[in-house]
Amino acid sequence: MHVAHFIPAVVPVLRYGGTERAAYWGAEEQSTLGHEITILSKEGSVVPFGQWAPLPVSLEDWVRLLESKRIDIVHFHTLPPDSFPKDFPHLVSIQGNGKPGESFPRNSVFVSRNHAERHSSKFFVHNGLKLDRYPMKTDLRPTRSAMFLAKASWSVKNLRGSMAISRAAGHQLLVAGGRRPLSPWGLFATHAKFFGNVDDALKIELLHRSDALLFPVLWHEPFGIAVIEALACGVPVVASAFGSLPEIVTPECGLVSSSTEEMSDYLKSEVPRLSREACRERVRAHFSSQKMAISYLELYEQVVRQGYLSLEHPKTISDTFLCSLDPRMETSRSR
Numbered sequence: 001m002h003v004a005h006f007i008p009a010v011v012p013v014l015r016y017g018g019t020e021r022a023a024y025w026g027a028e029e030q031s032t033l034g035h036e037i038t039i040l041s042k043e044g045s046v047v048p049f050g051q052w053a054p055l056p057v058s059l060e061d062w063v064r065l066l067e068s069k070r071i072d073i074v075h076f077h078t079l080p081p082d083s084f085p086k087d088f089p090h091l092v093s094i095q096g097n098g099k100p101g102e103s104f105p106r107n108s109v110f111v112s113r114n115h116a117e118r119h120s121s122k123f124f125v126h127n128g129l130k131l132d133r134y135p136m137k138t139d140l141r142p143t144r145s146a147m148f149l150a151k152a153s154w155s156v157k158n159l160r161g162s163m164a165i166s167r168a169a170g171h172q173l174l175v176a177g178g179r180r181p182l183s184p185w186g187l188f189a190t191h192a193k194f195f196g197n198v199d200d201a202l203k204i205e206l207l208h209r210s211d212a213l214l215f216p217v218l219w220h221e222p223f224g225i226a227v228i229e230a231l232a233c234g235v236p237v238v239a240s241a242f243g244s245l246p247e248i249v250t251p252e253c254g255l256v257s258s259s260t261e262e263m264s265d266y267l268k269s270e271v272p273r274l275s276r277e278a279c280r281e282r283v284r285a286h287f288s289s290q291k292m293a294i295s296y297l298e299l300y301e302q303v304v305r306q307g308y309l310s311l312e313h314p315k316t317i318s319d320t321f322l323c324s325l326d327p328r329m330e331t332s333r334s335r
Contacts, residue, residue: 001300002036002069003027006076008055010044015197016151016177018225019095022127022289023077029130029293038069059083073300080105089304091296094119097222098316107309109299111223112244118220121314123299126247127223128292129283133200134232136280137208142272145172147210147235149203149226152178152194156219158240160185161260161325165214165238167191168264173214174206207233212254212271215239216263219321224248232283234276238263242323248287252278260325 005027009020024039028049031037037050045052051069056062062084065071073089074080080092092108098119109123110116116124146166150157152175159175163185166173173192180194195206207213213230215221220243227237227248237254239245249256252275255266303309 001072001297001304002038003030003300004038004040004053004065004069004071004074006040006055006074006078006080008042008078010042011039012046015199018229019077019127022129022225022292023093025130025289026128026293026296027075029290030297032290033293033297035297038071040065040074056081057083059085062088073304075296075300089300089307091299091303091309093125094314095222097220097318097321100316100318102316103313104315106311106313107303108314109296109309110314112247114220114244114247115222116314118243118316118318119314120312120317121310123309125292125295125299126287127225127228128287128289129225129228129232130289131232131280131284134204134229134283135208137234137276139208140276143209143211144170145174145210146212146214146238146267147174147176147206147230148214149207149230150177150215150217152181154178156217156322158216158218158325161216161218162214163189163192165216165260165264165267168261169268171211171267174210176203176206203229204233207235210235212236212238212267214263214267215245216260216325217242217245218323218325219243220318220323221245228283228287231279231287234279236271236274236276236279238267238271240323240325248282250282253282254279258325 007023011024013020027037031049039047039052040055056065076092092105094108094110109125111127148162152159175194176198217240223244230237237249239249239256241256241258245256
């Protein structure tokens, strides 16, 4: 099968861009499995495992590309542009949450079971990583540090909550992603160290310096690539129990909870008891780029065979995507 991957970025990404990184690695795995791959992306991209072509702009560009390269299916890692001929076999990966009532293409695939259910769909494929890009943490001595890995300015990622949880546990917080907040709780924080947007090498170094990743998000997380990046390095995760997170974080590799008090207590007393090998094995078994690539290939075959995944357009059905953590609630979902 000849698969074209539409990734509107320069790939491979070097800093921020977890979903683009997963898309690129999935395409690489499909090439390893014997399929012909063309990457449609921005100038400056490097594709050693396949062909590269610029992002088509007009209908004429699309027709010329699809015919000349004899492509079987186009995998969009964003919504298809209006110029794309919608009757051509295609599949669309949806990485984010829709607005209430928003509809999506019939061939949409979501990134977790919870994500799909909240958009009236049954089709999902978990994001995956190349494990060899994430060396295992070898020094298992407690560091009394935790990591926050997300866009710091995005309120739903809850940097403020992470700072409170780590402070209560007596841990330093290593913050990767964006600038230090100018609000008093961020500007004058003495137990947090800010690194801005980091490249892969520094990200892994910081994960290796951490006892756990803190991920107390305040919305229904579609997936959470930072979570599996931490687990791949053998770093447990302490997260809120919203969206996909209970699918990813199981008792052997961390905690999901609706209580910040429970999170801080767990970080302080339970995290040191967890097996780092079990964290990595969780990714190997369920969130590898190879597993992701194979799952998508199965869906490609369905689209090529019958022309669609669903007769209906998926539609956002959740009442709200904003959630709150109540310190008085003890509602662990992973014990």
